Amino acid sequence: MRIGQLGAATDTKVETIRYYEQIGLLSPPARSPSSYRSYGMEHLQRLAFIRRARDLGFPLDQVRELLSIADDKEQSCEVVDDIARMHRATVARKMSELRALGDELDRLIGQCGHGAIADCRIIEALADVVSNEERPDVPEK
Amino acid sequence: MRIGQLGAATDTKVETIRYYEQIGLLSPPARSPSSYRSYGMEHLQRLAFIRRARDLGFPLDQVRELLSIADDKEQSCEVVDDIARMHRATVARKMSELRALGDELDRLIGQCGHGAIADCRIIEALADVVSNEERPDVPEK
DNA sequence: TATGCACCCTGTAGCAACTAGAGGGTCAAG
DNA sequence: CTTGACCCTCTAGTTGCTACAGGGTGCATA
Numbered sequence: 331m332r333i334g335q336l337g338a339a340t341d342t343k344v345e346t347i348r349y350y351e352q353i354g355l356l357s358p359p360a361r362s363p364s365s366y367r368s369y370g371m372e373h374l375q376r377l378a379f380i381r382r383a384r385d386l387g388f389p390l391d392q393v394r395e396l397l398s399i400a401d402d403k404e405q406s407c408e409v410v411d412d413i414a415r416m417h418r419a420t421v422a423r424k425m426s427e428l429r430a431l432g433d434e435l436d437r438l439i440g441q442c443g444h445g446a447i448a449d450c451r452i453i454e455a456l457a458d459v460v461s462n463e464e465r466p467d468v469p470e471k
Numbered sequence: 472m473r474i475g476q477l478g479a480a481t482d483t484k485v486e487t488i489r490y491y492e493q494i495g496l497l498s499p500p501a502r503s504p505s506s507y508r509s510y511g512m513e514h515l516q517r518l519a520f521i522r523r524a525r526d527l528g529f530p531l532d533q534v535r536e537l538l539s540i541a542d543d544k545e546q547s548c549e550v551v552d553d554i555a556r557m558h559r560a561t562v563a564r565k566m567s568e569l570r571a572l573g574d575e576l577d578r579l580i581g582q583c584g585h586g587a588i589a590d591c592r593i594i595e596a597l598a599d600v601v602s603n604e605e606r607p608d609v610p611e612k
Numbered sequence: 613t614a615t616g617c618a619c620c621c622t623g624t625a626g627c628a629a630c631t632a633g634a635g636g637g638t639c640a641a642g
Numbered sequence: 643c644t645t646g647a648c649c650c651t652c653t654a655g656t657t658g659c660t661a662c663a664g665g666g667t668g669c670a671t672a
Contacts (some may be wrong), residue, residue, distance in 0.1 A: 332619080332620075333619090333620075334618090334619065334620080343659085343660075344619095344620085345659075345660060345661075346658085346659060346660080348621095348622095349658075349659060349660090353658095362620095362667095364620080364621085364666075364667055364668085365620085365621065365622095365666090365667095366619090366620055366621080366667080366668095367620085367621090375598065378598075379597050379598050382596075382597045382598075383597050384658090386572060386575060386576065386597075387572050389657080389658090390657075390658070396594070396597065399594070400594045400597070400598065407591040407593075407594075410591050410593050410594060411580060411581070411593065414576060414579055414580050414593055415580055417576065418573065418576045418577070418580060421569055421572055421573045421576060422573060424569055425566060425569045425570065425573065428562055428565055428566045428569065429566065431527060431528050431562055432559065432562045432563060432566065434527060435527065435555060435558065435559045435562060436559070438555055439552060439555050439556055439559060440552070442548040442551065442552055449548070450548040450551050452548075452551045452552065452555055453537070453540070453541045453548075453551060455523075456520050456523045456524050456527075456537065456541070457516065457519075457520050457541065473648080473649075474648090474649075475647090475648065475649080484630085484631075485648095485649085486630075486631060486632075487629085487630065487631085489650095489651095490629075490630060490631090494629090503638095503649095505637075505638055505639085505649080505650085506637090506638095506649085506650065506651095507638080507648090507649055507650080508649085508650090525629090530628075530629090531628075531629070
């Protein structure tokens with residue numbers, strides 16, 4: 331199986347596959363006489379594993395860990411659970427950050443009456459920080 | 472005002488300030504005889520604006536737009552509202568992606584009984600894609 | 613047999629938005 | 643006059659790819 335087919339089978343760009351090989355995530359396959367990469371089922375499985383983990387948002391070094399754990403059938407499953415929980419926590423944190431952000435944006439949006447910039451509340455909100463934080467002696471309005 | 476003070480006043484690392492200058496977001500300040508950067512209030516205001524917009528998650532090129540709009544007091548406020556709404560939509564999209572991700576992770580976590588890897592549901596879930604998608608003829612279990 | 617096209621190769625540079633380091637110069641206090 | 647905190651420029655690293663440039667290969671068709 332050539333690299334293009336492997337890419338099609340796993341919905342991965344050819345460049346990405348070569349990149350995974352380069353960083354040691356995917357083992358170098360056999361080569362044809364014309365030095366084309368030649369992949370087998372084990373590569374397909376490995377790449378599919380990687381892609382699935384990536385889709386779930388695991389960063390590459392966590393994927394690397396998951397791969398090496400998956401290879402060691404004796405190891406306890408706890409480590410895997412830990413990695414997943416850690417990643418879950420990251421996702422939760424990002425979500426609450428985004429929620430706060432969205433709330434603040436909502437407060438800004440629609441506040442301006444579409445007049446001139448001079449009266450724009452959004453621009454004001456962005457600019458005002460200086461007068462409030464850096465020059466607290468300046469009167470508010 | 473030297474770069475370190477400006478950084479302290481706006482909670483910005485010195486390197487970041489120099490980076491903003493390099494990409495043309497912050498105008499080059501005057502220099503002391505020993506070529507130290509020397510900032511005034513207009514730089515403080517500008518950088519504070521930039522940081523506030525960044526905190527709200529606006530990407531740098533949108534910040535650039537907001538800055539140039541803020542400078543043109545005649546322009547209509549609609550453009551600003553548009554940028555903010557666009558950014559709000561991006562935030563909303565990312566949030567729903569994260570929510571879906573979190574849900575899927577929740578389904579995985581806690582599924583494994585902390586036994587050997589051979590029976591780990593998480594590893595299984597990551598690996599199974601191949602047999603299901605790429606080799607549909609293989610029996611499920 | 614020629615030619616065209618899709619595919620493959622290596623190697624390098626680019627994206628966002630910084631951050632970190634090397635290897636120096638400057639300034640004020642003690 | 644030395645110490646330490648600050649400043650300078652320039653370069654390279656981070657994450658996870660993506661996009662060339664400048665070639666070679668394999669197969670079908672005219």
